[in-house]
Structure formats: structure tokens, C-alpha cells
Amino acid sequence: MSTIKGKVWKYGDDINTDVIFPGKYTYTVSDPAELARHAMEDLDPDFAGKVQKGDVVVAGTNFGCGSSREQAASCLVAAGVGAVIAKSFSRIFFRNAINWGLPALQCPAAVDALQAGQAVTVDLERGCIEAGGQSWKFPELPAEVQGILTSGGLIPYLRAKYQKNA
Amino acid sequence: MGKTFAEKIMAAKSGRRAVSASDIVTVKPDFVMSHDNSAAISKTFRGIGVDRVVCPEKVVIILDHCVPAASDKYANNHKVVREFVAEMGIENFFDINAGICHQVLPEQGFACPGELILGSDSHTTTYGAFGAFAAGIGRSEAAAIWATGELWLRVPETHRIEIGGRLPAGVTAKDVILSIIGQLGADGVLYKAVEFTGSAIDEMSLAGRMVLANMTVEMGGKIGYMTPNEETLTFVRSRSSRDFDVVTSDPDAEYERVIRYAAADFVPTLSCPHTVDNTAPVTDKAGTPFHQAVLGTCTNGRLEDLGLAARILKGRRISRRVRLLVFPASQEVYRDAMRQGILADLAEAGAVIMNSGCGPCLGAHEGVLADGEVCLSTANRNFKGRMGNPNSEVYLASPATVAASVLTGLITDPREFFQGGGR
Ligand code: SF4
Numbered sequence: 001m002s003t004i005k006g007k008v009w010k011y012g013d014d015i016n017t018d019v020i021f022p023g024k025y026t027y028t029v030s031d032p033a034e035l036a037r038h039a040m041e042d043l044d045p046d047f048a049g050k051v052q053k054g055d056v057v058v059a060g061t062n063f064g065c066g067s068s069r070e071q072a073a074s075c076l077v078a079a080g081v082g083a084v085i086a087k088s089f090s091r092i093f094f095r096n097a098i099n100w101g102l103p104a105l106q107c108p109a110a111v112d113a114l115q116a117g118q119a120v121t122v123d124l125e126r127g128c129i130e131a132g133g134q135s136w137k138f139p140e141l142p143a144e145v146q147g148i149l150t151s152g153g154l155i156p157y158l159r160a161k162y163q164k165n166a
Numbered sequence: 167m168g169k170t171f172a173e174k175i176m177a178a179k180s181g182r183r184a185v186s187a188s189d190i191v192t193v194k195p196d197f198v199m200s201h202d203n204s205a206a207i208s209k210t211f212r213g214i215g216v217d218r219v220v221c222p223e224k225v226v227i228i229l230d231h232c233v234p235a236a237s238d239k240y241a242n243n244h245k246v247v248r249e250f251v252a253e254m255g256i257e258n259f260f261d262i263n264a265g266i267c268h269q270v271l272p273e274q275g276f277a278c279p280g281e282l283i284l285g286s287d288s289h290t291t292t293y294g295a296f297g298a299f300a301a302g303i304g305r306s307e308a309a310a311i312w313a314t315g316e317l318w319l320r321v322p323e324t325h326r327i328e329i330g331g332r333l334p335a336g337v338t339a340k341d342v343i344l345s346i347i348g349q350l351g352a353d354g355v356l357y358k359a360v361e362f363t364g365s366a367i368d369e370m371s372l373a374g375r376m377v378l379a380n381m382t383v384e385m386g387g388k389i390g391y392m393t394p395n396e397e398t399l400t401f402v403r404s405r406s407s408r409d410f411d412v413v414t415s416d417p418d419a420e421y422e423r424v425i426r427y428a429a430a431d432f433v434p435t436l437s438c439p440h441t442v443d444n445t446a447p448v449t450d451k452a453g454t455p456f457h458q459a460v461l462g463t464c465t466n467g468r469l470e471d472l473g474l475a476a477r478i479l480k481g482r483r484i485s486r487r488v489r490l491l492v493f494p495a496s497q498e499v500y501r502d503a504m505r506q507g508i509l510a511d512l513a514e515a516g517a518v519i520m521n522s523g524c525g526p527c528l529g530a531h532e533g534v535l536a537d538g539e540v541c542l543s544t545a546n547r548n549f550k551g552r553m554g555n556p557n558s559e560v561y562l563a564s565p566a567t568v569a570a571s572v573l574t575g576l577i578t579d580p581r582e583f584f585q586g587g588g589r
Contacts, residue, residue, distance in 0.1 A: 014353070023551065062353040065386070066549070068288050070304050091357040091388055092288070092304065099306050142190035144318050154306050158214045158313055 002125045002150075004082035004103070006054030009047060010116040013060035017072035017093065019043040026069050035071060036078035053080035056122060058114045060086065063104075064093020073100040083122045085129060085138075087111050098145055101153035105129070110136040124149070168416025170324040171391050172359035175299040175413060179282045187323040187422075197224050197276050198311045199285035201267045202231040205246040207286060210309035219254040221315045226258040227251055228270050233262035233523040236531035265496025265522035268292040268380065268464035273498055275406030279394050280413040284308075284317065289464050289546065291387065294379035295372065296402060297394040297412055302383060322359040322388045323422040324415070329366040331429040336584035338474070339374030340466060340544070340564035342366075343381040344435040346427070348445025356386035358422065361415060363393070366429035372397050373470040380465050381546050384442045434579055437562035440550040448567055454577040455487070456540040456561065459568050461512075462493025462520070463527045466544035466565050469499050469508070475569035476508040478583045479515035485575035490517040490568075491533045493525040516572075529554025542568055542577065 019042040021035070029035060040047035057076065063086035064072055073096040076084065083103040097104035103124060110129045113136070114120060120131040127140045141149070151157035169177075169184065177184050180191035200207055204227045211219070219225060227247060235241035244262070251259040264270045268289055271277055279297030283290065286308040293300035303317065311317050327346065347354070360382050367375070375392050382390025393414050394402070402410070434448035461467070461475055472494060484490050492512050494500035500522050503509045509519050526533035527545045534554035535541055541553055541560045548560035561577070570580035 018549075062356060062386070065353060068302060068304060070306060088353075088356060090353070090386065092302065094357070095307065096304050099304060144190055144192060148318075154310055155210060155213055158310055162215045162313075 002123065004054055004056065004122040004124070006052060006056050006082050006120065008114045008116055008118045008120050008131070009044070009051065009055060009057050010114060011043065011057070011059040014062045014065055015043060015059050016066035017064055017069055018066055020064065020072040021069060021075045023069070026071060029071075032078040035075040036080070039075040039079040048079060051079050051081065054082040055080065056120050057081055057084045058086070058111055059084070060111065061088045063089050064097070065090040068092040068096070070096045070100065073097040073102050077102050085110055085114070085122075098148055099154035101149055101151070101156070103141070103149055105138045107136050107138040110138070167420055168418035170359065170415045170419040170421070171361060171413055172299065172322050172324055172389065175280065175282055176319065176321045185321050187321050189321045190318055191321060192316050192318050193282060194316045195224065195284045195311060196281040197226050197283045198308055199226045199228070199267060199271055199283065199287070199290060200308050201228050201287060202240070202243060202247070203286055203305055204250065205243040207305050207308045207312070208246060208250040210306055211312050214309065214313045216313045219256065219312045221312075222254055222256045223258070224315070225256045225312060226271055226276055227256060228260040228264055228267040229262050230264070230266045230270070230523045231528065232530045233521070240530075262523070263497055265494070265499065266464045266467065266524055269468065269495035269499065272296060273405065273496055275408075278402055278406050278408055278410040280411045284311065288383045289380050291383045291390045292376050292380040292464060294382065294390040295375040295392055296398060297392065299389055299391070301388050320357070322357055324359040324361055324419070325355050325423045325425065326361045326363060326421045328424060328426045329362065329364040329429050330426070331366055332369070333366060333429045333432060334581070336566055336581035337432050337434060338564040338566055339370060339377040341435040342429075342432050343378050344437050344442075344445050344562060345432055347381065347385045347443050348435070348437070350385050352385060352441060352443045354385040355382070358387055360387045360390045361392070362390065367392055368395055371470060372401055373468040376468070377465055384546060434564065434567050434581060436567070436577070437548050439548055439559040439561065442546070442548060442562065448563070448577060448579045451561070451577050452579055454540075455575060456542045456571070456577065457488060458533065458535060458539060458541045459488055459490045459572045460493070460526060460533065460541060460543040460545060461490065461517070461565055461568055462495065462525055463543070463545040464495060464524075465546040467493055467495030467499065469502050471544065471565040472499070472503045472508050472512065473506070475565045476511040478566065478569035478580065479517070479572070480511040482515055482573055484516040484572040487575035488572050490572045491520055491525065492517045493520045494522045496522050526553050528552065542571055544568055
């Protein structure tokens with residue numbers, strides 16, 4: 001969990017939740033495999049077929065803007081995406097990502113340098129991103145957020161907590 | 167260095183002495199609001215593995231999005247919610263006869279200054295008009311609060327929007343916020359707390375203040391806060407018996423940005439298809455034909471809005487080319503508007519008076535558009551397909567612009583109806 005290795009999928013600014021996960025499926029699709037099949041459908045039709053476990057989505061500013069649908073995060077998790085690195089995130093997407101166990105990392109310098117298809121490593125514990133011999137630091141995630149991420153999301157985190165106390 | 171409103175509330179509700187912007191804190195909200203989505207939230211809640219809602223007295227549930235149920239699917243959803251609130255002993259439950267959540271919650275006294283209200287609906291920001299810290303959250307997060315009474319939040323930086331002077335006649339809070347969103351963009355205040363200040367805000371009606379707070383989320387804001395004025399405090403005291411403290415930013419608090427506007431510069435404004443920040447002065451689009459008009463929603467369905475429209479429409483007839491649907495924001499608004507003759511004036515002008523609720527705002531029922539149709543609405547979103555049909559277009563406007571426009575079926579500047587002083 002603490003180290004993510006994969007290749008870069010690079011996109012631009014203002015990627016909205018509708019192109020990450022189309023609104024027309026929000027009330028009808030909930031099975032993870034099917035969620036994964038529709039990931040990025042209206043942005044990059046190749047994505048769902050080719051994405052590999054551990055791959056990293058890299059994007060510009062305001063990633064995940066628009067509707068508050070949680071599927072925009074959960075479809076990326078279901079597709080195997082290991083982390084999203086962006087210049088900035090829309091507030092609700094950032095929350096949904098963390099709450100679904102998907103690291104959402106703000107690191108503009110890495111975004112500028114990373115190229116589509118490049119191999120990248122994200123070390124959550126050390127707070128750095130490495131690719132092509134370069135490395136970038138991202139602001140350390142607070143302990144609470146780390147706890148939620150390592151449990152795989154808010155609901156599993158709480159479930160584990162209650163099982164321990166029971 | 168002084169503290170902002172947001173920093174003070176986040177410190178108080180997380181039990182810390184002081185916090186600063188960008189800190190992550192675990193807070194205990196005073197209330198958590200959800201609506202028809204409570205059915206889905208209840209399923210997630212059961213997945214956590216706790217048996218009881220820990221804080222039933224903090225849970226407020228209001229059915230409004232598709233009321234009365236438009237199909238068996240919606241009906242079953244409502245049934246799940248009714249059974250859940252009965253099982254969990256949730257008393258703050260309002261069934262389909264109450265109205266839109268963002269109107270009903272304050273009416274029922276759940277929004278006091280200095281309180282923390284989280285809601286699984288993005289327009290939860292509305293309660294900032296009451297001096298509360300109010301933000302939207304996701305469904306899993308609402309389930310988490312039901313189970314634990316708490317949630318993590320990031321302390322936001324604050325942007326101050328200062329509006330001085332007086333709004334011209336025929337120009338409303340809706341025109342102000344649409345034009346600000348147009349200038350700042352849909353991500354203009356991303357993840358920020360927004361504080362509205364200035365003499366125009368001090369003098370603004372509570373209904374107008376709710377419009378600003380409601381739409382702060384359309385430019386990415388986490389909260390839209392205003393220091394409560396006298397009208398607001400009178401309203402809150404008449405609705406709630408809880409003690410509260412008005413919390414304000416310190417004079418030397420650190421703002422990330424201060425943006426100043428002169429009220430006199432605002433003009434009647436529209437959001438054009440298909441984004442809220444695609445704004446234009448009404449005069450630029452005057453003469454544009456449309457098919458349906460909606461007066462209502464959590465943005466502009468209050469007594470003041472209906473009254474304003476009735477002032478323009480009383481004794482006149484709407485164009486035969488358009489349909490006007492009126493949705494009072496709550497049953498209370500409905501009854502007041504009925505007693506004051508506002509609904510009669512609107513109905514006599516040709517409006518269809520609907521029940522209180524979200525109506526067609528999210529495209530589920532009660533006025534879905536046909537292919538190629540154009541709607542002029544007082545709502546807060548006009549994304550493609552928002553009103554149920556991706557082959558339709560939605561313009562957002564003030565209640566005055568909607569009322570002035572339905573007379574001809576063409577988008578019309580409302581200021582000609584306010585000669586000799588409006589509000
Ligand atoms: S009126 Fe529209 S924007 Fe407001 S809560 Fe209902 S659906 Fe959401």
C-alpha cells in the first residue's frame with residue numbers, strides 16, 4: 001500500500017466527474033467490475049481497457065470538479081488506479097478519493113514533469129514521487145488521512161475500528 | 167495573528183485550542199442533514215457494522231428530491247427511509263409535505279450561528295447565511311457521522327468578498343452571485359471558505375443572503391458565510407430555543423484574498439447553457455425565446471421570490487408560448503404565499519402552482535424538458551442534461567427576470583418593471 005508503482009496516464013485541467021464516470025450510470029451501476037469498465041469513458045475510451053493495477057492518473061488543476069458522485073473515485077479504484085496526482089483537486093473529489101482509499105496527491109511540479117506512459121513510483125510513507133531519475137516531495141498526508149488510506153477507505157476503516165472494539 | 171471564522175469553528179468543534187488553515191481535524195457536527203439519498207446512506211451505514219445511529223438527535227432527514235414519488239423506484243426509496251427513521255428513533259424526520267431540505271432545515275430551527283452543519287447535498291452551504299459553518303459531504307461520510315458522530319475535515323483558507331453600496335432596483339442577490347461566479351469561474355474559490363461582507367450584505371434580506379450562500383458551491387467554495395444581521399437573528403430566535411454564539415473573524419485575521427465589488431455595478435445576469443460560470447448580462451440575451459420557466463428551488467423559491475414575481479405578474483397574463491411552473495420552497499412558504507394572495511396572482515396570470523419540493527431541478531419529474539426545448543429557471547445549475555434531457559438548454563436567472571420574461575416568452579430585462587424604486 002505504501003508504495004505504488006505503475007505508469008502515468010496524463011490529462012489536462014478541469015477534468016469533471018461526468019467524464020470520469022458518466023452521470024447516466026450513477027443509479028444503475030454499482031458492481032466494481034462494471035464501474036471499472038466505464039472509468040474515464042467520455043475522456044479517454046482507451047483507458048478502461050488498458051489501465052493496469054498501480055497506474056497513476058496525472059492531471060492539471062481542479063481535477064474531479066462538478067457533481068459530488070462518489071463513483072468518480074470508486075471507478076478509478078475499481079480500475080486499479082493506485083493514486084491520482086494533480087495540480088489541484090475539487091474539494092468533494094478529494095474527499096471521496098481519500099474515503100475510497102485512493103491517494104489524491106497535490107504536486108504541481110511532478111505534474112509538469114511527468115509524461116504519459118512513463119513509469120512512476122509513489123512512496124506514501126516518505127511523501128515522494130519518483131520517475132526518470134527525478135523525485136518530487138508532496139505535502140505529507142495527516143495521520144488521520146493515512147489511517148483511512150491504509151484501511152482502504154472510510155467505511156473499511158470504521159468497520160475495522162468497530163470490530164476491534166467489539 | 168487573528169483567526170478566521172472557519173478556523174474558530176473548526177477549533178471549537180474539534181475540541182482544540184487553535185487550528186490553522188490546511189490543518190486536518192476531526193470534528194463533531196451539530197447536525198447532519200440528508201434527503202432522499204438517506205436510503206442509500208442507510209445501506210452504507212449498515213455496512214459499517216454498528217447497530218444504532220449514535221446521535222439520532224443530530225440527524226435531520228427531509229424528503230424533497232422526488233416528492234411525491236414519481237415511480238415505484240422512488241416510492242421504495244422513500245419507504246426505506248421511513249422504516250429506517252422509525253427503527254433508529256430519528257425524530258427530526260420531515261416527510262414529503264415539508265419542502266426542500268435547505269429551506270426546511272432553517273425553518274425548523276436547525277441552523278444557528280456558530281454551529282457546524284454537514285449535509286450530503288452540495289447546497290448545504292446555504293446555512294452559512296445564518297452564521298453557521300455549513301458544508302456538503304458525500305454519502306459515505308454521512309453514514310460515518312451516523313455511526314460515529316464525527317468526521318475529518320480540512321480547515322479551509324478564507325477569501326473575503328466585499329460588496330459596498332446599494333443594489334440598483336430590479337437587481338437581486340441572484341444577479342450578484344451569478345455575475346461573481348461568472349467572473350471568478352467554477353473553480354474560483356476551490357476548497358475555500360468565502361466570507362461575504364460590506365454594506366450591501368449588511369442590508370440584504372435573509373432570503374437574498376441565502377441565495378449567495380447557496381450558490382457559493384458553484385464556484386467551488388466549501389462554505390459561504392455571512393455575519394448574521396438583525397433580520398437573521400430575529401428569524402433564528404423565533405425558530406430555535408438553543409443558545410448560540412455569533413462567531414466572526416478577528417479584525418486581523420488572515421485572508422488569502424479580498425475581492426471588492428460595488429453593488430451599483432451589478433446588472434440583471436443570466437447563466438447561459440451549459441455551465442453556471444457562462445454568464446452574460448440579461449440585455450445581451452434579450453429576445454431569446456424559451457419554452458418553460460421555473461420559479462422555485464432551494465435558490466429562489468422563498469416568499470420574497472414568489473412575491474417579487476407576483477408583483478410583476480399581477481393583473482397580467484403570461485405568453486401562450488410558455489409554461490410557468492411555480493414551486494414554493496417549503497410548505498410554510500406555500501401557506502404564507504397562499505394567505506398573502508401571491509399564489510392567486512401567479513395562478514391568475516397563468517402559472518401552474520406545484521407542490522413544495524425540488525421539482526424538475528434535477529430532472530427527475532414534474533416538468534422534464536422535451537428535445538430542443540429551452541428553460542429559464544431560478545435554480546442554481548444548468549449543466550447539460552440537468553433537467554432530465556441532454557438535448558435541452560437551461561438559462562439561470564433571478565425571479566424578477568423570469569417573471570418579466572414569461573409575459574412575452576422572450577428573455578427580458580426586468581428593470582423596466584422597477585421604475586420609481588424597487589428593492
Ligand atoms: S432544489 Fe435543486 S439544487 Fe436545491 S436541493 Fe433540490 S435538487 Fe438540489
